[in-house]
Amino acid sequence: MTAPTAALATGLAGPGQHLARGAGNPGAPGSAESLVQSVDWAAIAPPTIAAVAALVVLVADLFLGERRKPLLGALAAAALALAGLALLPLVGEDRATFCLTSGSGACSYVADPFTLVVQLLVLGGAFVTALLSLPAVRQERLPAGEFWFLLLSSAAGAALLPAARDLATLVIALEVASLPAFALVGLRRGERLSSEAALKFFLSSVTATAVMLLGVGFVYAATGSLHLRDIAEGLPAVDGRLGTLAATGVVLTLVGFAFKTAAAPFHFWVPETYVGAPVPVAAYLSVVGKAAGFSGLILVTVRAFPSYAHVWGPVLAVLAALTMSVGNLAALRQRPDRPHSAVRLLAWSSVGQAGYLLVPPAAAGWADRPGDPVGATLAYALMYAVVNLGAFAVVCALRPAGGDARIEAHRGLAAGRPVVALALAFFLLCLAGLPPGVIGLFAKVTVFGAAVDAGLGWLAVVMAVNVVIALVYYLRWTAVLFRPGQPSDGARVPFPAPLTAVIALTGVLALAVSGAPQLILRFAGMTLF
Structure with a gap:
């Protein structure tokens, strides 16, 4: 091998190493492994399956007639399920690939417990979104090929993000997850709200990405590396x-x-985006989009910037207090008779929930081991994902074709559809953290404990006040379900089978975890860095 070729192979940090099995001594002179290493295809299988399926759907759309376009949805859902199953062989191992072959040996892709938990959340949320979208694509006459391609592409980027261990891969994964989401929001052609939502979402995100890239450039200029491990070692010097x-x-x-x-104050795009998007896409953004963003935030703070905990710890604490307050106060102001009030309230609720999710990363700034509070964020995210997707599923099922989702339209639902009313009430009580929604109560207690352990008493007080505020609007919506009234047209028609399956699945999972919440806590606790 010529010298230029060897230099190129080393400089590009070719394929990586398998941490669980070892990769010899990649830095040893004369070693073949110092120049060429094998790609761990099992480690990268989850995002790869979603990405390949997206390409298959895009090509298949060219050859399928209109009557067979529903097959694309079934293919997308099956691919997401297969990508989720690909996580099973990775459980219990730390595997890495695309590693530097000289110097520190830092890797760009790592499949550790943190990665697997977030990928489970992302792929599970995308799979549920696919089930919710099966009837929506047909009812709203969305272009099937484009929709399923965009959903799979975004899911692939979101699944790649928690495994990224260098800033370049992190930014690319974040944009791969975000760019298809812009198109999904604006896919309802001819709808003014959809177009405006997509434009606001896109412009805001592009601005934020430009700021983030400028920050990444500064960090690289100061440390000379993009790998999180090398940055963490270089910043103190x-x-x-x-x-x-x-x-x-x-x-x-x-x-x-x-x-x-x-x-907050970077939340302004949320309510308009959720209202303008198809309801399944709003559900996807509230769970999968949030999981991708928080996993990236945790990686850059805890993995790359631990020496700057005195900077990002206070910043995240203030952002957490501001976000939960803005979200809950805005949700409290929503009127049940306004158009799209159900989706708008869930949008503001998701902003409030983001504030709770920010508390453990903020607490990490004061922890002796910054990675310890990470498990609290993931436990809360897992619990929130189950009940929030269930609430969106009920809203999607009750929304009449071509109509908006008003909370007032749910009046009298308990008389016409008692099982569905009980399911929605249970999901709302879980989000509020009230019994019998024990899952939500444990999630909030876990986050509250992270703030107290870090000595952030003032943040714990702010969180307690916001929990009380949230009780008002969640209980107000729950009360509407059991008031006498005439159910809307959407509550009278039979639910499509996929929506019924999602409501049943999320309801059973929420009940199971409410009975044994320690399972989620132990599962998320394995992700400690």
């Missing part, structure tokens, strides 16, 4: 002007991820 540059880069990078997590 940076001082003088480079230290100022590095601190600025840390703050700008956090701003970019604050937008992706819908943290």
